[in-house]
Amino acid sequence: TCVLLLIFFISAPAACTQGVFIEPLRAVTSQRSLAESITRLPCRYQGSVGERVVQVTWYKELRDGTKDQIITAHFSDGYTEFGSYASRMRFESDKPTSNSALLIPNTEESDDGTYTCHISTFPNGNFERRIKLTVWVLPIASLEPLVLVEGQSFRVAASCRAVGRPLPTLSWDTTVPGQTHNRTNEGGSVSSYYSLHPLRSMNGKNLDCLVRHPGLEHPRRITNKLVVHYPPDATISVTTDDWFAGLEEAALTCDFTGFPVPENITWTWKGGALPDGVTASGGRVTFGRALHLDDSGLYQCVVGNGVGVAKADYLMTETVASDSSILVIIIGVSAAAAVLLMAVVVLLLLRHHRRRNKKLVRQLSVKTEEVNNLSRQASFRRLNSVGSDPRAQVHTRPRGGAICVLATCLRH
Numbered sequence: 340t341c342v343l344l345l346i347f348f349i350s351a352p353a354a355c356t357q358g359v360f361i362e363p364l365r366a367v368t369s370q371r372s373l374a375e376s377i378t379r380l381p382c383r384y385q386g387s388v389g390e391r392v393v394q395v396t397w398y399k400e401l402r403d404g405t406k407d408q409i410i411t412a413h414f415s416d417g418y419t420e421f422g423s424y425a426s427r428m429r430f431e432s433d434k435p436t437s438n439s440a441l442l443i444p445n446t447e448e449s450d451d452g453t454y455t456c457h458i459s460t461f462p463n464g465n466f467e468r469r470i471k472l473t474v475w476v477l478p479i480a481s482l483e484p485l486v487l488v489e490g491q492s493f494r495v496a497a498s499c500r501a502v503g504r505p506l507p508t509l510s511w512d513t514t515v516p517g518q519t520h521n522r523t524n525e526g527g528s529v530s531s532y533y534s535l536h537p538l539r540s541m542n543g544k545n546l547d548c549l550v551r552h553p554g555l556e557h558p559r560r561i562t563n564k565l566v567v568h569y570p571p572d573a574t575i576s577v578t579t580d581d582w583f584a585g586l587e588e589a590a591l592t593c594d595f596t597g598f599p600v601p602e603n604i605t606w607t608w609k610g611g612a613l614p615d616g617v618t619a620s621g622g623r624v625t626f627g628r629a630l631h632l633d634d635s636g637l638y639q640c641v642v643g644n645g646v647g648v649a650k651a652d653y654l655m656t657e658t659v660a661s662d663s664s665i666l667v668i669i670i671g672v673s674a675a676a677a678v679l680l681m682a683v684v685v686l687l688l689l690r691h692h693r694r695r696n697k698k699l700v701r702q703l704s705v706k707t708e709e710v711n712n713l714s715r716q717a718s719f720r721r722l723n724s725v726g727s728d729p730r731a732q733v734h735t736r737p738r739g740g741a742i743c744v745l746a747t748c749l750r751h
Contacts, residue, residue, distance in 0.1 A: 357384055360382075361383050373477060378472065380442075382439040390461070470594075482561040483499075499534050501530075505553065515546060518535070542567040545564060578590050
């Protein structure tokens with residue numbers, strides 16, 4: 340045939356040379372993609388000199404052996420989409436006879452299958468490439484924890500379920516001892532169950548589900564903490580063991596554990612209400628006054644959390660004042676008496692000095708008055724002696740500050 344073509348078509352000697360596929364290189368290839376992602380099915384044929392790609396058609400092989408036509412592109416008539424594939428699949432290039440790759444913008448699980456890229460050339464005929472597409476669906480997983488109660492029998496603590504393609508595998512990551520049971524369900528899902536004997540020490544411990552899948556680079560972890568309810572325990576702690584009459588700021592505290600945390604806490608004294616002046620707030624009893632001798636007796640706190648009830652008792656005794664307390668009281672009273680005595684002494688001394696000062700002032704006033712009377716008498720005697728001497732009828736200024744004119748003295 341090639342010899343005849345060379346004879347009659349000397350102007351096209353290369354027409355007998357077949358072109359090659361740039362991609363894919365092999366006639367049958369496999370490819371993997373993920374659901375909800377973009378999938379590209381490669382197909383590119385490079386014709387030889389004188390060879391021309393006339394038409395490109397993509398098919399999908401069905402399970403019964405038939406084929407669905409997806410899309411066709413003609414070198415002059417453009418392209419045509421078919422059936423349910425229209426708008427879902429398209430050529431990658433606007434020149435599909437040069438680059439015939441097929442794009443699936445939003446891959447679905449149903450797109451899994453074998454696809455054929457059919458190339459029609461002139462004058463060399465038809466060529467094909469088959470691609471087996473496997474669509475993986477990344478797993479969707481959920482974990483369902485269960486509330487446990489201490490003392491229950493061996494039972495499921497949590498279950499983990501996942502769907503995906505291919506089926507994922509499930510495992511548990513925990514330090515809590517237990518057993519795992521896996522099961523594959525109809526509809527393409529897998530479940531895993533973790534069972535154990537519930538203990539209060541397990542409450543709050545990690546029980547995580549790990550989901551593994553070929554489409555995941557690392558296992559997907561679903562975190563979970565065990566919830567184990569258990570009844571409370573209670574004890575009473577005190578601020579002192581030396582109870583005595585007169586003690587200030589006395590208090591009792593009810594310490595408790597349990598899960599859920601107990602919220603119902605009650606106090607009793609001798610089986611009844613607390614003494615007057617004593618108040619309870621949550622887990623604490625406080626004495627808002629000094630301790631009395633009759634405050635002794637049995638104090639009890641009761642706590643509950645829905646799982647159980649716990650009681651704690653404390654017997655208050657030894658309410659007689661201790662020697663050390665009496666010594667402190669004596670020292671305090673003595674100090675107060677000493678301070679009071681000092682205050683009285685100071686007041687008496689102040690009063691004594693005040694009276695003495697007043698007496699001295701009165702005596703000084705009397706002496707001053709006597710001196711003034713003597714001074715006036717002496718002045719009158721000098722005046723009388725001057726009046727009988729005629730030489731004294733002149734202006735004189737006595738030392739006492741009086742002006743005497745014609746034997747008459749006036750105080751200046």
